[in-house]
Amino acid sequence: MLDKTYDPKEIEARRYPEWESAGAFTAHPESTRPPYCIVIPPPNVTGSLHMGHALDNTLQDILIRWRRMKGDDVLWQPGTDHAGIATQMVVVRNLEQEGIGLAVEGAVKTDANKKLLSREEFLAKVWEWKAYSGGTITGQLRRLGASCDWSRERFTMDEGLSKAVLKVFVDLHKAGLIYKDNRLVNWDPKMLTAISDLEVESREVRGSLWYFKYPIEGSPDEFITVATTRPETMLGDTGVAVHADDPKWKHLIGKHAILPLVGRRIPIVADEYSDPEKGSGAVKITPAHDFNDFEVGRRHKLEAISIFDKFARLNDKVPEKYRGLDRFDARKKIVAEMEELGLLDKIEPHTHQVPYGDRGGVPVEPFLTEQWYADAKKLAEAPIAAARDGRVTFVPERGRDDFFRWMENIEPWCISRQLWWGHQIPAWYGPDKKVFVALSEEEAKADALKHYGKDVALERDPDVLDTWFSSALWPFSTLGWPDQTAALAKYYPTNVLVTGWDILFFWVARMMMMGMHFMPDVPFRTVYLHGLVTDEKGQKMSKSKGNVVDPLELIDKYGADALRFTMTSLAASTAGRLRFSSARVEGSRNFATKLWNATRFAEMNGAALPKDFDPASAKLIVNKWVLGELARANTAIDKALTDFRLNEAATALYEFIWGIVCDWYVELSKPVLQGTDGPDKDETRAVTAFVLRETVKLLHPVMPFITEELWDKLGHRADHGALIGQPWPAPAATDAAADAEIGWLVKLISDIRSARAELNVPAGAKLKLLVVGGNDVTAKRLDTHGAAIERLARIEGIEAAATAPKAALQIVVGEATYALPVGEVIDLKTEGVRLQKEIKKLADEVAKIDAKLGNAAFVSRAPEEVVEEQRERRQQAEQTRARLSTALERLGA
RNA sequence: GGGCGCGUAGCUCAGCGGUAGAGCACUGUCUUGACAUGGCAGGGGUCACAGGUUCAAUCCCUGUCGCGCCCA
Structure with missing residues (x-):
């Protein structure tokens, strides 16, 4: 006899290891069954499960469990990401607590950093940290019920995937699609690395607009007034731009201004970039520290003078008294001195967008450095074509438009990072800085020998690759590439990629680029994009706001099935955010209890399924009717899952189980079940058992734990094995006469x-x-x-x-x-x-x-x-x- | 500034040409042998606003106003 209430805790702890050890999640590339494959968006190896993971992985698990029951040979490929910058940050922070710093260039021992670690020492610490915390998130995914094939778990920095990264880098370099270039990058002066455009977020900042007067050469009383939000960069000015038609300034075009504080003679040029309506109409041009100025400088052949070091402190290209000043201290000093000189015209309050590094959290500095780039424009061509001709489709469809917008306006992708944790770039430099890109140092040496005609000392590029470089390979590197494995042959292209809108560009677009370049086809047929989980007010969950809901706490309190059902119901919104409230999880828990008790009722009333029972033989109207309703629900669920409308599947299940079975069928069958023995009673017991059996199958993808438990309790496990491996039901016919009659009765x-x-x-x-x-x-x-x-x-x-x-x-x-x-x-x-x-x-x-x-x-x-x-x-x-x-x-x- | 999305019951959201829906909250009532994590019954909506298309608009089109996201 079932307990009165459903206790998820004990059941979940028991059922998951049972599935896993029985090999229920294992893919079978050798089988002839059709493949169905999803690669997991790899969570950060040292991370822990948040609500976004709970949503994303619930949706994937539903599709995986459904297709598994449908008879496909499914592979849900799991794994974790080394998450270069994020993980390095965490370990650095941990070390700081112990008074340990990194021996990076320019680092000094202080009271806070009594010890400085070498690169090797630091990497050992990161691997230590990975060993310590690396199992957390995979353990948490198991608690959610994720039926990943853990025997195939991969890590972006394991041996095989590292091999794939090297090969991709070397091949793309050979093809001219990876190259080194000296141009402006987004520099994070806190993390001390270049970052890509995507890692920059612009924040609205209330600042000021300073109006500076620059004297005109040879005309002591004449000035040109420039407006700037960044006074400190004036030390790197090499020009002033005005609009050719601006009546206020056009007479100065071709003349020169004398840069105050520095004394440099800088040309006044005509450029469309200046807007006569904005500020003073004249713009100071600092080509080395502003992306727009860089372009203006290029058009007018202005010198680019880099005035910052990597900490964003002023370097020796500026007058001595400013050297070593932090950029914000320099700002104050420069404004004060300009005022003293009578060259500060005015200050206006000004709200503008400032680029911040998404990890370091400080304003990034456009910085002229040499970095490695991938030719994203070229790599984007094949993905754009594939999206256009439908080889890859998007759910919802507008994801495709976003994809095009990004891919068609793509800039070179800066792939090198000045970090230690990650895939070190396979490039070696000769004494004359000639670069040798190769799979190994031996090969690089061989190339160098050929080039120089003698053995020379080579020095490896210290930089590592952008984390997204290795995750871009995920759909094929995890399947064994570059080796031609059976898994690669069978599961690529994968069927669907399930992820949030937020990493469409970071990840999805780049997987498309790499997948189409190195493989004969797209990495996935469908991109299923869902919104971001927010709190009830629609605000992003964040530790600093204190509005973070921990999915593990919800699982503890209400059970994994309840959380999963809630996530599934939530997954409909076409909007970008999914407001989450715990009250819904409570409701889902109640739903589980309801089903539990309906089963309890069946048990108490002797519901049992005779071995050769044929539902089509049912004679009682109420039984014919409920079988029709079951068929209807079955059809609706299949359709919803096929169309990636998972919330509709959840609704169909809820309405059938609660609204049809519990509210009506159980009640209508009571007179028979509690009446005299006979064929009617036998039939009703059989139909009740049958309906419940099919119901737990239909509900299993969404609520795997309770359904597996009930399947067992109903006695089907003994004959058929675990529910997870059962064939998916096919809907039977409905009976219009029975529908009409029960409709009348109701x-x-x-x-x-x-x-x-x-x-x-x-x-x-x-x-x-x-x-x-x-x-x-x-x-x-x-x-x-x-x-x-x-x-x-x-x-x-x-x-x-x-x-x-x-x-x-x-x-x-x-x-x-x-x-x-x-x-x-x-x-x-x-x-x-x-x-x-x-x-x-x-x-x-x-x-x-x-x-x-x-x-x-x-x-x-x-x-x-x-x-x-x-x-x-x-x-x-x-x-x-x-x-x-x-x-x-x-x-x- | 450009693009996209969203404004439906008190709250969170489904629905998206032909009878306005769910969950939670609320009101009344019931411990009837599955379930009070429940049953039964009920209240609550000019589907943001203004035009247009249509036999018919919450749904399609245009505009306005609010809100959000992405890209500059």
Whole structure:
């Protein structure tokens, strides 16, 4: 006998290891079954599960479990990402606590950093940290129920994937698609590395606009006024730009200004970049520290003078007194000195966008350095074509437009990072800085020997690759590439990639680039994008806001199935954010309990499935009906999952299990199950068992734990093995006659209940049901379902009658009027009011339909079946209205 | 500034040409042998606003106003 309530904790802890050790998640590349593959978006190896993971992985697991039951050979490829910058940051922070720093160039020992680690020492610490915390997130994914093939787990820095990274780098370099270039990059002065455009987030900052006067050469009293948000960069100015048509300044074009504080002679040039309406109309040009200025400088051949070091402190290209100053200290000093010189015209408050590094959290500095780049424009061509011709599709479709917008305007991808944790770039430099890119130092040496004609010392490039470089290879590197493995042959292209909108560009786009360059096809057929989980107010969850909900706490409290069901219901929103509230998880937990108790009911009533039971042989109407409802739910769930409308699958399951099975089928079957033994009882027990068996199958992808448990408790495990490996049900036929009959029954019972409640008939009072004007069909139905009606509507005795007695509730269903004599129990005036209300409602409906049917255009232009439907509805409403009027008259008689 | 999305019941959201829905919250009532993590019944909505297309618009189109996201 099942316990009274469902206890997820104990069951989940037991079921997962059972599946895993039985090999239920294992892919079988050698099998002939069709492949179905999803690669997991690899979480950071040292991270822990957050709500985004819970959503993303629930959706993937649903698809995986569904396809597994459908008979596919599924592979859910798991693994973790080394997450270069993020992991390095965490370890650095941990070391700082111990007073340990990194021996990077320019680092000094201080009280806080008594010890400085070499690169090798630091990497050893990171691997140590990985060993310590690396199992956390995979353990948490298991708690969620994720049925990944853990025997194939990979890590972006394991041996095989590192080999793939090297090969990709070397091949792309050979093809000219990876190259070194000296151009402006986004420099993070805190992390001390270059970052890509995507890692920069612009934040709105309330700052100032400073107006500086630059003296004109040879004209001591004349000035040109420039407006800037970054006074400190003036030390690197090499020009001033004005618009060619600007009446205020155009007479100065071709002349020179003398840069204050520095004394440099800088040209005044005409450039479209200057907007006469903005600021003063004249712009100072600092080509080495601003992306726009860099372009202007290039157009006018202005020198680019880099004035910062990597910490964003002023370097020796500026007058001595400023050297070593931090950029923000320099700003204050420069503004003060300009004011002293009388060259500060004014200061205006100004709100503008400032680029921040998404990891370091400080403003990034456009910085002129040599970095490695991938030719993203070239690599984007094949992915764009694939998205255009439908080899890859997006759900929802507008993801495709976003994809195009990004891919068609893509800039070179800066792939080198000045970090220690990551894939070190396979490039070696000779004494003359000649670069040798090779798979190994030996090969590089061989190349060098060929080039120089003698052995020379080579020095390896110290930089590592952008984390997203290795994750871009994920769909094929995890399957064994560059080796031609059976798994690679079978599972590539993968079927669907499930991820959030936020990494469409970071990851999805780059997987497309690499996948299409190194493999013959797209990495995945479908990109399924979902929104971001936020708190109830729609705010992003963050530690600093203190609004983070921990999925593990929810699993502890409500169970993994409840969390999964909630996530599935949430997954519909076409909007970018999914507001999460714990109340919904509670509701999902209640849903689990409901199913648990329905099963408990079945158990208590001897529901059992005979070995050779054929549901098509069912004779009782109520059984035929529920089997039809089951088929309907089955169809709806399949359709929803096929269309990636997972929330609709959740809704269909909820409505079927709660609304159909629990609310009606269980109640309607009680008279039979609790009545005398015989074929009807046997059939109902069998159908109950059958429906529950199929239900746990249909629910399994969404709520795997409780369904596996119930499958076992229902006794199917002994004969068929675990639920996870069962074949997915195929929907049977529905029965229109049974639908109509149970529809009538449900309406009759509901109407009686409503009338009783509205008239405050005591819940315990049992009334007689008198049927007036019922036809043969109704008589037969009343006979069939009499027991159920008596039970559910609290009736005692059903009889035909010529007329209704005066003191009675009256309702109309179909052609018959039903009277429930109440004697003096109720106030007949109230009943009169109730009837009048009903009549008015129907009369309004009739009037509405009449207006439609009276419209000649409607009758002639609307489809025939729509018109017919309206006529039928009018007739029904009018008939019921007339009968209720009769009932009302009788009441007053 | 450009692009996209969203404004539906008190709250969170489904629905997206032909009878306005769910969960939670709320009201009344019931411990009837599955379940009070529950049953039964009920209240609550000019589907943001203004035009247009259509026999018919919450749904399609245009504009306005709010909110959010992405890219400059």
